[in-house]
Amino acid sequence: MxxxxxxxxxxxxxxxxxxxxxxxxxxxxxxxxxxxxxxxxxxxxxxxxxxxxxxxxxxxxxxxxxxxxxxxxxxxxxxxxxxxxxxxxxxxxxxxxxxxxxxxxxxxxxxxxxxxxxxxxDDLILRENRWRDALVNSGTGVWDQNYATGVMYYSDTWKAIRGLAPDEKSADGFESWLLLLHPEDRDFVVEAIQRQNSGDPNYAMFQYRERHKDGHWVWIECRGAAVEWDRDGKPTRVIGTDTDITQRKAAEEMLAQLSRRLELALSISDIGVFEADLETDMVDWDDRLLEMFCMEGTPNLKPGQIWESLLHPEDAATALACVADHLDGENEFRNDYRVVLGNGKVRHIESRNKAFRDANGKRRLVGANWDVTGDVILRRELERAKTLAEARNRELEMAKARIEHNALHDYLTGLPNRRYLDEVLDARAEECRRSGSTMVIFHIDLDRFKQINDTLGHRAGDTMLQHAANVLKSNLRSQDFVARIGGDEFVLLTDMGGTQRKLASLADRIIKELCKPVLYDGHTIRFGASIGIASDGGAELNAKQLLLNADIALYRAKNLGRNRHEFFSRDLQNQIIHNKRLADEILYALEQDQFVPFYQPQFCARTLDVTGVETLVRWLHPEKGILTPDKFLSVAEDLDVVSMIDALVLEKAHAHHQLWMAKKLPVPKISVNVSARRLNDPALTKKLRGMKIKPGTVSFELLESIFLDTCDTGVVQNLARLRKLGIDIEIDDFGTGHASIVSLLRISPTTLKIDRELIKLIPTSAEQRKMVGSIIEIGRSLNIKVVAEGVETRDHVRILSELGCDILQGWALARPMAFEAIEPFLISEAWRADEHPVHEMLGKIRRAGKG
CATH class of the missing domain: 3.30.450.20 (PAS domain)
Structure with missing residues (x-):
């Protein structure tokens, strides 16, 4: 217990x-x-x-x-x-x-x-933050040179003093930095640094000149001291601050000039002394006073009377009254006046005087006079200089305001620029995070603006940008913010509440206003706008991400046809991320040679002999296996690498065809797809000539959509060069409604491929059969062979043969296959086997023809 x-x-x-x-x-x-x-x-x-x-x-x-x-x-x-x-x-x-x-x-x-x-x-943290903020706000640059670790730190303010950006590197090494110093200061700075590092208190602070990035000299006041030493006492770390004292130096020089003037004025301003007996009216002047009043050497002089006669008429009454008022007292008094000398010159006199009683009780007056004429003149000059300096300061303030405005605004439209937008984004995001309100960003891009610049010139483009800026400003509230961030792009910030319908209404109104025609120099100009919209709020608001989201939505709007708006969504972001990942994989696939040709044989509709093969690109993806173009072509087009893929596939297909020909396999020709961009390549002919293609063995398949009636002249010229090389031209997907008969006559292809969508319904639609039959007749009348793709059934083979189609291609005869499968397929002639349904169908067609 x-x-x-x-x-x-x-x-x-x-x-x-x-x-x-x-x-x-x-x-x-x-x-x-x-x-x-x-x-x-x-x-x-x-x-x-x-x-x-x-x-x-x-x-x-x-x-x-x-x-x-x-x-x-x-x-x-x-x-x-x-x-x-x-x-x-x-x-x-x-x-x-x-x-x-x-x-x-x-x-x-x-x-x-x-x-x-x-x-x-908490108090220490608060104090540290105060001193850090005070240091930054004072304009003082901090440097920290650690020789032991080799780490040299220079604050943003230190760099700004020298005209460097925060992320810009300073001079590389001590010797390079010395070259930036004023030649008169270099030896002094080297010694000062050594003395400062050694702890000499006389060099704890020194001043020197350094060249600014813009070329002018900057006066810098350097304060520093060693804070760490090695065992031998050699400094290993020195910390200090740099202050831009250029303005202070200029002010000191101005003050020095003024001081030199004043010193010179004082050196020539001799003092004259007098003493007067007030009871006898006797006055004694010293020689300097006599000289001051030009009285030296004058006999029988009575200075008292003469002094009164020399007073300037405008100052006489005041000067005499001042003396009279102070004769009875014993206080010091000042009397300033002018005198007119015998030579007619006017001098300004300043006097200090005092009345007193001497040892005998007599009332006396003593005084000292200065000729301050030079001081008065100097004072007037200083006042004039001050007035001039104040006027210049006002001009500098106005110039500074103009510079600041220009730095934050677009010179053409007067709208805030990207730098201003970034500042406002940060400020409004902070306010939204604090208040819980929502920020909305409209990213606006003008449609068809490049065509205006290319056709009517940049002055017309500038005028349209100014017009667009006025339209945007006129459709916004006073609290909204709009900026031009470059080219034909604008960004609008708003805190407009409400539903997406309200925001959509604003976007539609802006697009409608921007789509209205504008008259310029006799031309009616029309352009439009695509808008991406993103909104977010709350404590987790990220303004930079929100701006990126609006940009993603804008990208979506432009891809969907322009002159429209789109809202950002997570699905859209996921699609963008997917496309970005796919784009990276496509570029990697090009590096790793993962794109290979597959081949689908084509057959004569009458004999079922192989007439050639169509080359189809496939992506041997290391994870997803074999991918067809519909899985990657749109992203490849955005990457602008379709022409590269076409070129790779052509080279491989040409090499494969040469192997088949060497083995005497029945593959008369190969057809390959070619993009519009590759067809516009001015070096295409030269590249093809280097491949030494045998005439008649290669055919280029071109999408019908390439050949509108406004087909580019360069394309037509390239087609003519291709024919000279013996390369045939085929129009793919014919019948989708793009090309006219005039286009066909202009391009003169050797072959038309009827789009599979037209072939698909011919077994069940008489109208489709009639349309396909018409296309075949057109081809026959123009001496153009007709290929039907999408031949998938017996009925397809029968009907197309009856309609007179020249060549058949489709799964009913053969599927697309890799290079290694072509040779066994051709040798086996599986499509001719008796059990093959097409063989039976072809026999019936032949018998019907004989009958």
Missing amino acids: ADEKCLREIVAGISSGLAFLDAGGLILCHNPAFAKLQPQGLPVKGLALVDLVHPESRADLAGLIAATQRGEVDNGRIELRCGTPEDGYHWYRFALNASAVSSPATVLVTTFDIHSRKIQV
Whole structure:
């Protein structure tokens, strides 16, 4: 019992709080120090420990208690606030341990009062932030040169003093930096640095000139000191600050000039002294005073009378009255006046005077006179210079305002520029995060603007940009913000509430206004706009990401036909991410040579002889297997690599065809697809000539959509060169409604391929059969062979043969296959086998023809 009592007294006297928790986290027992966690001395026994801490931290404490009870945490520690909003909160550190003297679920809690330390740490952080902010705002640049580690740090302000951007590198090495110093300062700076590093207090601060990035000299005041040394006492780290004192130096020079003037004026301003006996009216002047009044050498001189006669008429009454007013007193007084000398010159005199009684009780007056004519003239010049300086300062302020405005605004439209937009984005995002409001971004891109520049010139384009800016400003509220961020792109920021319908209405109104025709120099100009819209708000708002989202939505709007708006969505973002990943894979596939040709044989509709093969590109994807063009072609077009893929496939197909010819396999020719961009390549003919293609063995398949009636002249010229090389021209997917008979006559293809969509329904549609028959007749009349693709059934073969089609291609005869499968297929002649359904159908057609 004595030991237990002693133990209780010891525990009660411990300054740290001690308590035991049961399995449910309730307080079983505690010492007096632990009871301080509960304000106003209320009991804590039986309470849950988590109820004593700040509500925001209860979940963390509960998790730590549970982990300690499970034995997952040994000596767990956490810093929490205890108390109430009314009584205030107090900081404690909690240490939790599984009790070794009771059941495993019991937890020993120890609390330590850390409130004072916490307040001190917060105060130190606040002070550090204050000094850091003060240093940045003072315009002082910080440098830190660690010779031991080789790390040289220069703050953004240090770089700005020298005209460098924050991410721009400073001079490379000490010798390179010395070349930037003024030639008169280099030797001094080298010595000053050595003395500063050695701790010489006379060199703790020194000044020198350094060349600014723009070319002018900047005066810099350098303060620094070594803070770390090696064992030999050699400095290994020096820290300091640089201050731009160029303006101060200029001011000092101006003051020095003024000081030199004043010193010169004082050196020539001799003082003349006089003393007068007021009872006898006798006055004594010294030689300098006589010289001042041009009286030296004058006999029988009575200075008192002469002085009054020399006073300037405008100053005489005032000067005499000043003297008379002070004769009865004994206070010092000042008297300023002008005198007119015998030579007619006017001088300004300043006098200091005092009346007094001498030892004999006589009233006397003593004074000192300065010829301040030079000072007066100098003062007038200074006043004039001050007035001029003030006027120049006003001009500089106005110029500064103009420069700042120009730096933040687009010179053409007067709208804020990208830099201004970034500042406003950050400010409004912060406001939205604080208030919980929503930010909406419209990313606007003018449609067909490039054509205006190309056809009517840049002046017309500039006028349209100004017109677009006016349209945008006229459709916005005063609190909205619109900026031109470059080219024909604009960004609108708004906090307009409401549904997407309201935002869509604003976007449609802007597009409608921008689509209206504009008269310029006798021309009616029309253009439109595509708009991407993104909105977000709350504490997690990221303005830069929101701008990117609007750009993604704009990209979607332009791809869907322009002159429209699109809202950003997660599905859209996922599609963009998918396309980006696919684009990267396509570029990698080009590097790894993963695009290969597959071949689908083509057959004579009358004899079923192989007339050639169509070359089809396939992507041997390492993970997804063989991919057809519909899985990657649109992204490849965006990457502008379709012509590269076409070129690779052509080279491989040509090499394969030469192998087939060497083995005398029945593959008379190969046809390959070619993109419009590759067809416009001026070097195409030269590249093909280098392949030494045998005439009549290669045919280029061109989409019908390439050959509109407005077909480019360059394309037609390239086609003519292809024919000279012996390369045939085929029109693919004919019948989709793009090309006219005139286009066919102009291009003169050797073959037309009827689009599979037209072939598909001929077994069930008489109208489709009639249309296909007409196309075949057109081809026959123009001496153009006709290929039917999409031949998938017996009925297709029969009907097309009856209609007089020349060549058949489709799964009913052969599927696309890899190079390795072509030779076995041709040798087996599986399509001629008796059991092949097409063979049976062809026999019926032949018998019907003989009958």
